[in-house]
């Protein structure tokens with residue numbers, strides 16, 4: 523039985539606001555710091571506000587629309603609704619002292635997960651915010667979310683299927699640690715239209731990662747960043763709080779072919795297999811193919827760890843069966859590949875793994891191509907001892 527509960531949520535979250543948040547100035551004049559676009563450089567990657575032909579910065583919607591890569595009107599409408607939802611989540615995570623959140627009991631919502639995995643209030647609210655935006659877009663037939671046991675049917679004739687983790691990393695939320703939304707977009711499989719609703723929703727959600735039309739993530743951190751691929755490179759847009767627009771700041775991201783950073787929860791060292799221990803021991807000592815000692819960075823928030831890896835290079839990994847193929851590994855692998863990187867489960871390319879169930883978990887290694895290849899050469903890198911950690 524499919525369930526979709528947005529109408530029973532506190533109305534304050536779901537007032538059908540007109541789609542004009544925040545109001546757009548008629549003529550936007552740029553602060554000079556934007557016109558002289560070089561802002562900073564990290565690891566050889568320069569962050570620029572890209573100016574369009576009218577000398578104004580390109581917004582996400584302009585970029586995907588007719589003035590940019592022109593992904594088609596339906597997808598533009600979907601992305602417009604998605605970015606709106608993500609701005610609402612950004613505002614919520616930045617200011618979570620909303621009394622309505624108290625109405626959500628930890629572990630409530632439409633998910634049977636419990637213990638460490640039980641959804642937090644902000645997980646549930648973020649899920650509802652995105653679901654209601656996608657429903658209003660009229661462009662989405664099915665949404666498969668981490669927060670719902672089964673896929674949710676929206677508009678029967680919607681051209682797209684969305685898979686998502688609405689708010690990853692939320693267990694750190696009370697410490698204001700970065701969180702993120704992950705999404706993937708597929709075409710609806712029209713050849714399945716004749717099937718019963720539940721069956722076609724499930725099959726539409728289990729498409730292979732190679733069929734993704736678009737994918738990305740939104741990082742909620744010191745900046746809110748919408749990073750996406752539509753199959754022609756990976757591009758990131760930073761939320762400009764003065765106008766409410768996502769501005770193209772990182773066009774055509776290229777991950778460094780090799781980084782000097784590994785990102786993993788190494789408290790699990792003694793549960794790791796021999797190959798993974800050996801790899802980490804080797805690069806820590808600067809004895810790998812790249813003869814410099816590696817550094818460790820681990821936020822324990824997948825989007826944040828992946829975003830850093832995309833910009834600085836190296837590997838973000840979780841070697842145990844924890845992260846989800848459909849709405850975490852596949853979308854992030856698509857972005858990684860479009861930036862010249864790799865997404866692997868330690869043995870195979872992620873996007874070639876056929877999903878068999880919605881919440882399927884697997885080891886995940888994302889990052890610089892040379893680092894991933896070197897790590898894979900140790901062969902025995904998937905952690906099979908997975909006792910169910912408490913924190």
Ligand SMILES: O=P(O)(O)OC[C@H]1O[C@](O)(COP(=O)(O)O)[C@@H](O)[C@@H]1O
Pocket residue numbers: 639690691692693787822823824825840842844845911913
């Ligand atoms: O406990 P581990 O293995 O370090 O896992 C941490 C990972 O789990 C996550 O919190 C995701 O877990 P959930 O999908 O259960 O929310 C990631 O953000 C993070 O990378």
